Amino acid sequence: MAAEAQAPTAVLETAKRFLASFDRPARILVAVSGGSDSKGLLLALHEAIEASAPNTFSLTACTVDHALRPESAEEASAVAAFSATLGVAHVTCRWDGPKPGTGIQAAARDKRYQLLSELAERVDASAIVTGHTRDDQRETILMRRQRGEGPGGAGMADATLYDRRIWVLRPFLDVDRAAIRAFLAARQVGWLDDPSNANPRFERVRARAQLADAATADTGAWDARLRALSSAHAAALLERHVRVHDGLVAEISSSGIGQCLDGDGQRALLALASVIGGRSHLPPTETAQRLSRFLEKGTPGRMTAGRVVFDRRASGLYLYREARGLLDLALQPGEAGLWDGRFRVHNSGGTRLLVTVEGGRGPQQERLIAAGLPPGVAGRASLSAPRIVSENGENVASVTIEPRIGLYDTFLPGFDRIMADRIAGLFGRQRYLPPPVHDLLTEMER
Incomplete structure (x- = not known):
């Protein structure tokens, strides 16, 4: 049988397997732009539910109107009309207000997930699904x-x-776009083509053009299961060799330093550095290479990269935020904010508060010394420790402060969940919310 003839069946079977992966009945919020991928996803899920689980699952469709093109509102209405033919509830969420002059695709993505998550909460959805292929x-x-x-x-x-x-x-990550379009064509369902998908100013469009060239079509091997195993190994290394003090200092035992030179150990070290530095991404390859060269020397010393000081001593390796670029944060009563990318602070009192730096020689330095850190490390780390003062300059206690794990708090890939949970524990946080489906970690534990 030709691939084109197999495609409609393969798409529907993928949807059925996906539904079977849920561990409980669910309402699913489907993000539908009107393009072939998301429209095929909605239709395949609808058919799969009707065929095998009509009383177990329900769907709500959502179109995010980014209001970037004059025809976007009409396109959202067309998706609503298509959803109605399936008996699926549809909601349009519109991105109102000014748009940035640069980085528009990244900004649109961030707004899209914000609007989708807010709607998911309102309709009590167990998950959001998207049509990525x-x-x-x-x-x-x-x-x-x-x-x-x-x-x-x-x-x-x-x-x-x-x-x-x-x-x-x-x-649909293992499904080709051509198969989804064949599935829609077999049912005589059309789709919309977003003109931005052909605009070469966008990185993804340029990558698509490169992949169309046979000479660059090979993107290299990528195996999510291997990545999950790598994350599990990295989490084990963190468990054995790392302690974190008050969200300020990551201490790596002298016996564990050698395991941070490459592979899983290096990724664990860089993940720690991202959190200590208040960053949302791992340091670039150049930083990783420079850090490896520094550690390979095996001699005491300090190196700074990505706002983090790597302080090598005979007793171990210590990571702490460098004392520069630390801006104050003002919080009104009842207001919450993010300080230095590292701490989420909520003012639960009745007066205006200021989040600033301790500046050293304060109670935080004393606590770090009492925890067994070298006095030099405790002193330097306390220079970037948060200090909460009221508008009259007095220390206050009516505040909630929680370490932020920027690497995972906004987007946590499922294959990194075991490492993210371990890092959360090191920083005194609860584990992350488990997914509503059987994922890679579930399979690995069987």
């Missing part, structure tokens, strides 16, 4: 490779936790 995966791998992202650069996960509260699932 194997084609999108190949483009993502190529883009990340060309950016020179640090160790562990990877493809998209089939499950990603957004904002610590809702899982975004991608059931």
